[in-house]
Amino acid sequence: MDKLLSSADNQTAHSPAPIVLSKTDQTDILRVLVLLAMRLMQHGAESKLVEQTTTRMGIALGLDSVEVALTGNAVIITSLYKGRCKTTTRRVYDRGINMHVVCEIQRLILKAEQQPLSHQNVSQLLEAIEPQKYNRWLVILMVGMACASFSHLLGGDWQVFLMTMLSSSVAMAFRQEMAKRHHSVLLTFSLTAFLATLIASLAVRYHIGNEPHLVMAASVLLLVPGFPLINAVSDFVKGHIGIGMSRWFMATLLSFCVAMGIALALMVTGIEGWL
């Protein structure tokens, strides 16, 4: 009887044998799911993706349904199986945006849907995913190039390009050093903006290039919290108002810190007007 029911309830059409889950199995699967949701949240996935992926994984592993609640810094997951509910909560710490992890988790869920995997298997595969990082010098070079490209798009000449590249590369190196020492993100952003504007103000002072003020504007663009802002609005649009608000507020706070850093540097150098 039990077996018949579970095969009817089981929504993954591919899995051949009907799965019967014991109470401990259900708890173990829930642990896998909460780890999955937590890792997605830590590395900057939007709420709908976290909700969808976790639910799909739960169903692929044989649960009847999965309910996910997300808040600004925690995930709450309930698993349902034959009228039994189990719920667990985990605190989420921000580990920095890492799309590599998000991609790998997406591959894992597709794999689990195509062929039946045991939850031990999924758990092992999930823990094997390491957040991959690019070589720091490559990042410094490319971010410098990116900000310099912004200065070109805003209408600067090659001298402005070079000055922007210099100041934003130094700023990126400083930001990486701060991040390595696990300083507060707010502090990191304002100090980095201060440093970048200080170097960029040399261009204004010695009249380098056609529009020296562009150097100051472009060299802090590496600090625009683009990902949190886009995630916030995507969450709003898809109905996750609460978590969207917390992302939005964090991004606003970060921009404010950057503005404070810029304002402080303008005060120190005595330059009037930012743009």
Place this chain on the structure above:
Amino acid sequence: MELLITLLDDAFFSAIAAVGFSLIFNVPQRLLFLCAIGGALAHSFRTLLLLSGTTIVPASFLAAALVGLIGVYWSRKYLVPRPVFTVASIIPMIPGTYAFQAMISLFSIYQLGYSPELMASLLENGLTMLFILMAISFGLALPSVVIYRFKPIV
């Protein structure tokens, strides 16, 4: 001809900007070229729209919607979630300068006292940033809001 050169220049430099930011987001190496193409397409399309007389908010919306729609195709082809490359692609269009200018005006109002110019700068820059950002994110989310409402794209 001159238009073509402007657009190519625009596309080239926004591709560099998009790749630079995708390194900060740790996009896997095999997908970096998608960020570059997406960034180049989005920003040069917006520039084309701006040159043909569209205002910046609808232009940003259309450019982001273009990336969002191409993203559906790419995400099925490479089996990755869309934000992995769409967000890096639209980064060159993010109104960062407006945001910082608004915040600096806010700070100046506190420091120098109220003046209509500073208040105007705060409101104008803040609102421009807000509307562009809303337009970009809504444009990106368009496929999943309108077409894929109940089922995942990958």
